[in-house]
Amino acid sequence: MAEVVLRNLTKRWGDFVGVDNQSLEIRDREFLVLLGPSGCGKTTTMRMIAGLEEPTGGEIWIGDRQVNDDLPKDRDVAMVFQNYGLYPHMTVYDNIAYPLKVRGTPRSEIRHRVEAAATKVELAQFLDRKPRALSGGQRQRVALARAIVRTPKVFLMDEPLSNLDAKLRVTMRAELKHLSRELMITTIYVTHDQIEAMTLADRVAVMKSGIIQQLGTPDEIYNNPANLFVAGFIGSPPMNLITGSIRDGMFVTSGGIRLVPVDSADRQEVVLGVRPDDVRVSEEGQGDIDVRIYAFENTGEATLLTVQWGHQRVIARGDRHLRKDQDDCVSISLMADHLHLFDPQSGVRIAS
Amino acid sequence: MRDATLKYLLVLPAVLVVLATAIWPLIESLRLSFTVGRLNRPGSLDQYLGFENFAWAFLYEPAFWNSVTVTAIYTVLTVALTTILALGLALLLAPGGRFRSGVQALLILPFAMSPALIGVSFRFMFNPEFGLFDAFFGVMIPPLADVSWLADPVLAFAVCVMADVWGWIPFLTLVLIGGLASIPQDTIEAAQVDGASGWRVFRDVTLPQLAPVLGVVVILKSIFSLKTFDQIFMLTNGGPGTATQTLSHYIYFNGMKYGQIGYAASVAWLMVIPMIFLTYAYARFVFRRP
Amino acid sequence: MTGRRKRQLANGVQVLLILIAIFVMLVPIIWIFMAAFKNHIDVFQLKLFFKPTLKNFPAVFESPYSLGHKLMNSTLVALVTVLLAIPIATMAAYSFSRFRLTGETTMLVTILATQFVPAVVIILPFFVMFRDLGLLDTRVGLILVNLSIVMPFAIWMIKGFIDGIPLDTEEAAMVDGSSRLQVIRNIVLPMAAPGLLTAGIFCFIIAWNEFLFALILTNKNAVTLPIGLALFKAEEGDLWNLLSAAGIIIMVPMFVLALIIRRYFVQGMTMGAVR
Ligand SMILES: Nc1ncnc2c1ncn2[C@@H]1O[C@H](COP(=O)(O)OP(=O)(O)OP(=O)(O)O)[C@@H](O)[C@H]1O
Ligand SMILES: [Mg+2]
Numbered sequence: 001m002a003e004v005v006l007r008n009l010t011k012r013w014g015d016f017v018g019v020d021n022q023s024l025e026i027r028d029r030e031f032l033v034l035l036g037p038s039g040c041g042k043t044t045t046m047r048m049i050a051g052l053e054e055p056t057g058g059e060i061w062i063g064d065r066q067v068n069d070d071l072p073k074d075r076d077v078a079m080v081f082q083n084y085g086l087y088p089h090m091t092v093y094d095n096i097a098y099p100l101k102v103r104g105t106p107r108s109e110i111r112h113r114v115e116a117a118a119t120k121v122e123l124a125q126f127l128d129r130k131p132r133a134l135s136g137g138q139r140q141r142v143a144l145a146r147a148i149v150r151t152p153k154v155f156l157m158d159e160p161l162s163n164l165d166a167k168l169r170v171t172m173r174a175e176l177k178h179l180s181r182e183l184m185i186t187t188i189y190v191t192h193d194q195i196e197a198m199t200l201a202d203r204v205a206v207m208k209s210g211i212i213q214q215l216g217t218p219d220e221i222y223n224n225p226a227n228l229f230v231a232g233f234i235g236s237p238p239m240n241l242i243t244g245s246i247r248d249g250m251f252v253t254s255g256g257i258r259l260v261p262v263d264s265a266d267r268q269e270v271v272l273g274v275r276p277d278d279v280r281v282s283e284e285g286q287g288d289i290d291v292r293i294y295a296f297e298n299t300g301e302a303t304l305l306t307v308q309w310g311h312q313r314v315i316a317r318g319d320r321h322l323r324k325d326q327d328d329c330v331s332i333s334l335m336a337d338h339l340h341l342f343d344p345q346s347g348v349r350i351a352s
Numbered sequence: 353m354r355d356a357t358l359k360y361l362l363v364l365p366a367v368l369v370v371l372a373t374a375i376w377p378l379i380e381s382l383r384l385s386f387t388v389g390r391l392n393r394p395g396s397l398d399q400y401l402g403f404e405n406f407a408w409a410f411l412y413e414p415a416f417w418n419s420v421t422v423t424a425i426y427t428v429l430t431v432a433l434t435t436i437l438a439l440g441l442a443l444l445l446a447p448g449g450r451f452r453s454g455v456q457a458l459l460i461l462p463f464a465m466s467p468a469l470i471g472v473s474f475r476f477m478f479n480p481e482f483g484l485f486d487a488f489f490g491v492m493i494p495p496l497a498d499v500s501w502l503a504d505p506v507l508a509f510a511v512c513v514m515a516d517v518w519g520w521i522p523f524l525t526l527v528l529i530g531g532l533a534s535i536p537q538d539t540i541e542a543a544q545v546d547g548a549s550g551w552r553v554f555r556d557v558t559l560p561q562l563a564p565v566l567g568v569v570v571i572l573k574s575i576f577s578l579k580t581f582d583q584i585f586m587l588t589n590g591g592p593g594t595a596t597q598t599l600s601h602y603i604y605f606n607g608m609k610y611g612q613i614g615y616a617a618s619v620a621w622l623m624v625i626p627m628i629f630l631t632y633a634y635a636r637f638v639f640r641r642p
Numbered sequence: 643m644t645g646r647r648k649r650q651l652a653n654g655v656q657v658l659l660i661l662i663a664i665f666v667m668l669v670p671i672i673w674i675f676m677a678a679f680k681n682h683i684d685v686f687q688l689k690l691f692f693k694p695t696l697k698n699f700p701a702v703f704e705s706p707y708s709l710g711h712k713l714m715n716s717t718l719v720a721l722v723t724v725l726l727a728i729p730i731a732t733m734a735a736y737s738f739s740r741f742r743l744t745g746e747t748t749m750l751v752t753i754l755a756t757q758f759v760p761a762v763v764i765i766l767p768f769f770v771m772f773r774d775l776g777l778l779d780t781r782v783g784l785i786l787v788n789l790s791i792v793m794p795f796a797i798w799m800i801k802g803f804i805d806g807i808p809l810d811t812e813e814a815a816m817v818d819g820s821s822r823l824q825v826i827r828n829i830v831l832p833m834a835a836p837g838l839l840t841a842g843i844f845c846f847i848i849a850w851n852e853f854l855f856a857l858i859l860t861n862k863n864a865v866t867l868p869i870g871l872a873l874f875k876a877e878e879g880d881l882w883n884l885l886s887a888a889g890i891i892i893m894v895p896m897f898v899l900a901l902i903i904r905r906y907f908v909q910g911m912t913m914g915a916v917r
Contacts, residue, residue, distance in 0.1 A: 050541075050545050051544070051545075052541050052544065052545070054646075054649075068646070069646045069647075071544070072541075072544040072545045073544060073545070073546075073547040073548060073549060075545075077545060078545065078546075079541075079542065079545040081538045081541070081542055082538075083536070083538055084538070085536065085538035085539050085541060085542030086539070086542075087539055087542070087543070087556075087557055087560075088536075088539070088561065089560040089561060089563075098543070098546050098548075098556070099546035099547055102543075102546060102547045102548040102549075102552055102556075103547050146542075146546070156545075355741065355822055358737075358822060358823075359737045359740075359741035359743055360737075360743065362733040362734060362736060362737035363733070363734040363737045363738065363743065363749065365730045365733065365734070366730050366731060366733065366734030366753075366793065366797055367734070367749065369727075369730055369789055369793055370752070370753055370756055370790075370793055370794070373764075373786065373787065373789045373790035373793065374756035374759060374764065374790045374793075374794075375752070375756065376767070377763065377764040377765075377766070377767040377768055377790070378756075378759060378763060378764070380767035381763050381764075381766055381767055384766060384767060384770075391770075391773075397770065440659075441660075441663055444656050444659055444660050444663070445660065451657075451660075452660070455660055455663075455664055457901070457904060458664060458667065458668070459667065460897075460900045460901060460904055461667075461668075461671060461897050461900070462667055462670075462671065463900070464847055464893070464896040464897055464899070464900035465671070465851075465893050465896070466850070466851035466853065466868050466892060466893070466896070467851065467853065468851070468853045468868040468869075468871060469851075469868065469871065469889050469892055469893060470670075472871055472885060472889065473670045473671075473673070473674050473889065474670065475880070476670075476673065476674070476677070476880075476882055476885075476886075477669075477670055477673060479882075481686065482685070482686055482687055482688045483688075484669065484673055484688065487688055518666070518667070518670070521667070522667065575758045578760070579758075579760045579761065579762075581761070581762065581853070581854050582853040582854065582868075585853070585857070586871065586872075600760060600761075600762045600854075603762045603766075604762055604854070604858070607762070607766055607769075608769070608858055613766055613769070613770065616762075616766055617763075617766050617767075620760065620762050620763040620766065621763070623760055623762075623763070624759065624760070624763060627758050627759065627760065628755075630758065631754070631755045631758045634754070634758070635751045635754055635755070638754065639747070639751075
């Protein structure tokens with residue numbers, strides 16, 4: 001049980017900055033997700049916490065100990081690797097037992113704890129197999145069991161689900177969530193999958209180019225994105241972003257259409273963000289603005305309408321029973337209390 | 353032309369060459385080993401005397417047994433020393449980086465050197481008057497200050513072993529670096545995070561995964577050690593006396609210098625037998641891969 | 643001691659060990675290089691500093707050593723060996739790589755195994771045969787026996803390279819209307835060219851350094867460089883300055899060749915047994 005604190009953590013390779021002056025406090029027993037696009041420095045951050053990568057600058061604290069100079073083995077962390085890092089020459093049992101073995105745990109206790117861990121991840125009947133003879137999902141669970149067989153101060157997980165097929169990923173996600181509630185150990189979880197982040201996290205840190213863009217609960221991140229990057233990164237389909245200006249309390253598109261009233265002072269340039277869910281679709285003439293359908297997609301559980309006026313395209317989520325076709329006309333209205341305003345230059349959210 | 357015909361036509365020349373240059377002499381050697389086989393006596397190459405050559409080697413030739421012993425000790429020592437030192441060097445160089453990669457490039461040089469030249473250069477290095485290694489060992493280990501390396505049976509043997517190890521370390525090191533590079537890095541990192549010390553990571557994770565490559569290396573080196581001729585010929589020519597006379601050298605001497613080609617062939621075939629086992633083991637490594 | 647200090651110290655020790663290894667590896671080579679530029683007095687002393695001379699190099703080409711003739715022999719023998727071996731090996735390697743043949747494994751294992759047959763075993767019957775055919779001390783004879791050590795290497799190495807060429811390209815060409823032989827000529831050979839060059843250089847080095855065959859089969863006309871080393875003896879012992887100059891002539895070209903194919907060197911030696 002411990003909190004993890006990063007202070008001004010930096011990693012550079014020559015001129016290239018992998019992680020830039022990052023400060024982050026992860027609370028005791030918290031499940032923190034590092035979320036960001038590929039190459040943004042998530043793995044690097046995690047590897048520095050594990051001691052596999054040496055920081056160029058800054059401090060790492062685990063509990064009340066600064067661990068910068070500790071070897072990985074002395075940091076008391078457990079890690080699930082993206083490709084699992086299973087020992088190919090050892091059986092499942094020996095793989096799970098290894099962290100205990102190197103710490104000189106008595107044999108009988110090892111047996112007891114390995115079996116407990118294996119049962120928890122439903123691997124009990126595979127203990128004698130080699131990793132080669134397991135499916136992807138089973139391998140993933142061996143990696144998980146190897147991490148939970150001990151009670152480390154911190155769990156580190158680097159995209160543990162990314163090598164699984166879509167269906168298994170959903171199942172394992174739920175299992176992970178269940179397990180993490182049960183174990184209550186500080187966990188840092190890296191992913192670029194926003195659904196994983198939203199569903200698993202207590203708090204999410206959204207990263208871009210080595211810098212944390214926003215740190216908050218999934219709700220905060222989703223409902224109050226701190227800047228354009230976060231707004232565009234979270235949510236699928238992504239948030240619609242419309243450029244324009246604010247005049248007399250109305251948002252006016254760059255094409256000159258007075259679209260929707262907003263609760264903000266006048267501005268020359270502004271970006272309006274609205275999620276597809278917050279765009280209401282109605283029959284022609286019944287909404288704020290009439291538009292032509294550019295593409296109509298039926299996903300089964302909902303419909304997605306890409307609509308267009310002028311050069312502006314907006315995605316709206318419609319009712320799952322809605323049936324329209326390309327080039328049909330509909331009317332949309334934006335829900336005024338779910339709008340986001342951003343400064344186009346800095347990308348920062350404009351407080352309303 | 354149909355592929356079905358073409359595919360055999362394509363291998364035909366190669367098969368013929370291998371048959372003519374390797375298989376035929378192997379069989380012909382076997383035939384010779386049962387003959388009187390004196391170079392200077394016409395007709396003796398077709399004069400059969402059963403297993404007499406083999407019996408002679410086993411029963412009446414202390415020199416044969418001497419060369420068997422020399423070869424055996426030589427093989428065990430060179431294989432063990434080369435493998436261990438090469439493994440150490442490979443571990444030192446495997447992390448990469450500009451400096452270490454540069455050193456890896458340098459390793460090719462000794463390996464491209466002809467073994468005969470290696471023999472010559474070690475004779476030079478251990479010259480009692482102006483040999484650099486001779487002087488070096490003389491300073492480091494005072495009892496060795498005034499010895500004449502190549503005149504002493506044990507020391508001459510030691511020099512042969514050193515020359516062999518020197519010549520083969522680079523190649524084995526490069527192979528092992530390749531082997532180390534193919535071990536997934538995350539298994540090693542997983543072990544570090546799991547709490548293993550550097551030594552335990554090596555013992556529990558690196559070494560077992562390196563085992564197949566290490567096996568190949570040991571087999572290959574054993575084969576080459578058993579055959580050793582060139583260096584020995586240039587370095588000590590089997591001497592002093594027969595202290596460094598390997599089997600190949602013994603065969604060469606009997607066959608070429610004494611003209612007893614039948615007898616030489618029989619000893620040569622005795623040498624083929626361990627080779628067959630080693631080759632079999634090696635082929636298993638090669639073909640086991642998918 | 644902190645972890646960082648410990649790591650720095652460990653790295654320092656490693657660098658030191660590597661430097662020692664380089665030193666041990668290079669000293670005999672450097673020593674030969676130095677000796678080749680020493681005069682016949684300096685070479686008989688343990689001298690690090692001396693007045694360099696170039697006289698040794700012309701000297702080895704003069705009689706009685708006439709290294710030029712041996713250089714010629716070595717070059718011709720190695721070159722012709724390679725020029726014979728590579729095309730034959732390439733044809734076989736392509737077939738082994740792309741087709742299933744009856745007895746394929748047997749053939750491949752046998753070819754692999756012949757490489758490990760001790761040279762003394764092979765040379766005895768050849769000596770007898772060449773004596774009867776009058777091929778002793780000829781370059782032709784030497785080339786023939788050299789094929790026995792070079793062929794297995796070449797076949798396995800080139801097979802490895804061809805295995806690495808994706809099949810799609812070939813199949814695309816065949817769908818586009820090429821015959822099998824056209825495919826080999828227009829697709830496979832160009833793509834395998836670096837591999838063929840590597841195999842060629844590799845075999846050249848082996849043939850160039852070959853010792854035992856030349857020792858037994860030649861005595862005057864066809865003597866190669868490594869055998870030539872034995873000539874530098876006088877009444878008073880080895881002529882180390884000349885020996886070293888000859889050594890440089892033998893090894894420097896091979897160094898250059900080896901560095902050219904550095905990337906494939908290990909792969910070639912183990913013929914794919916190690917990835
Ligand atoms: N050893 C290294 N040398 C130089 N650059 C590196 C090194 N390791 C990582 N990088 C760079 O640092 C950046 C961050 O890498 P990191 O592995 O942390 O990305 P990531 O966020 O985990 O991405 P992904 O989602 O693709 O795993 C990348 O641009 C990468 O190219
Ligand atoms: Mg990553």
